Amino acid sequence: MAIIVDQNKRVMVQGITGREGSARTNLMLEYGTNIVGGCTPKRGGQEVHGLPVFNTVKETIENLGEIDISVAFVPAPLVKHAAIEAIEAGIKLVAIIPDRVPLYDVLEVAEVAEEFDADFVGPNTVGVMSPEKAVLGMMGGRAETAREWFHKGNVGVMSRSGGLSASTGYYICQTGIGISTIVHVGGDSVVGLTFPDIAKKFQADDETDLIVMLGEIGGSQEERVADLIESGEVTKPIVAYIGGKNAQSGTRYSHAGAIIEGGRGTWEGKVERLSEVGVKLVENFDDIPHIVKETLTTDEHR
Numbered sequence: 541m542a543i544i545v546d547q548n549k550r551v552m553v554q555g556i557t558g559r560e561g562s563a564r565t566n567l568m569l570e571y572g573t574n575i576v577g578g579c580t581p582k583r584g585g586q587e588v589h590g591l592p593v594f595n596t597v598k599e600t601i602e603n604l605g606e607i608d609i610s611v612a613f614v615p616a617p618l619v620k621h622a623a624i625e626a627i628e629a630g631i632k633l634v635a636i637i638p639d640r641v642p643l644y645d646v647l648e649v650a651e652v653a654e655e656f657d658a659d660f661v662g663p664n665t666v667g668v669m670s671p672e673k674a675v676l677g678m679m680g681g682r683a684e685t686a687r688e689w690f691h692k693g694n695v696g697v698m699s700r701s702g703g704l705s706a707s708t709g710y711y712i713c714q715t716g717i718g719i720s721t722i723v724h725v726g727g728d729s730v731v732g733l734t735f736p737d738i739a740k741k742f743q744a745d746d747e748t749d750l751i752v753m754l755g756e757i758g759g760s761q762e763e764r765v766a767d768l769i770e771s772g773e774v775t776k777p778i779v780a781y782i783g784g785k786n787a788q789s790g791t792r793y794s795h796a797g798a799i800i801e802g803g804r805g806t807w808e809g810k811v812e813r814l815s816e817v818g819v820k821l822v823e824n825f826d827d828i829p830h831i832v833k834e835t836l837t838t839d840e841h842r
Contacts, residue, residue: 777820
């Protein structure tokens, strides 16, 4: 089992006729993602990479049947409409790739998602990958590269950094250990599926034995994972790296999701809280593969 996406999930692309939508659809198709079609307003009747294009999500579903996931490659100002359209049509997961989506638009999407019992990943995400199964978004850049870099295994990766998502997966796989799923939750201050949500999914996943958490200053996602560990809801070992050690209070670091104000969201606070519940903290990013391998080996011999 893979969390979020595998080769059996039926996927559509919103904005499939656009430059980015078309290019990333090709990546996902070549990697093995089960994309069945897509939509762009006023482009119905066209084809992209042999896939049918419709005007709306509703038309796509009416013609192709039930859709599990929609991947949105639309301009940021149109994200709210696209995501809500997909959710109201009955799609249970939307991957929102674009950045610069207005905060209040994301809040509206979150409200509709809760009403319809749906989820979304992002915005501002490079996506999700379950190696040798499927990819959503743009992780890996090209299908050939993704197949070379990432191999199936038992380590789940969740990240607030797009760049670190792929590079961590790559370096772990270079040690001979594989990945179950990589999830970039998105870099904005408000996102859909958060670290606690993903941690619980990894906890329930039979193919994941260890979780790597790539956090950073700002917000409280990492501390809320610590709460789950403390309550016993997450028991699998976690190796964590927290970026932004040298950032000063009041400083914006990296992107909109990494803002520290006063004592909230600091590197020291996150590290202290995670240490309290037994998370293995890695101060140097390069040490992650070694610590992951060491932790897995130790767990096997318990």
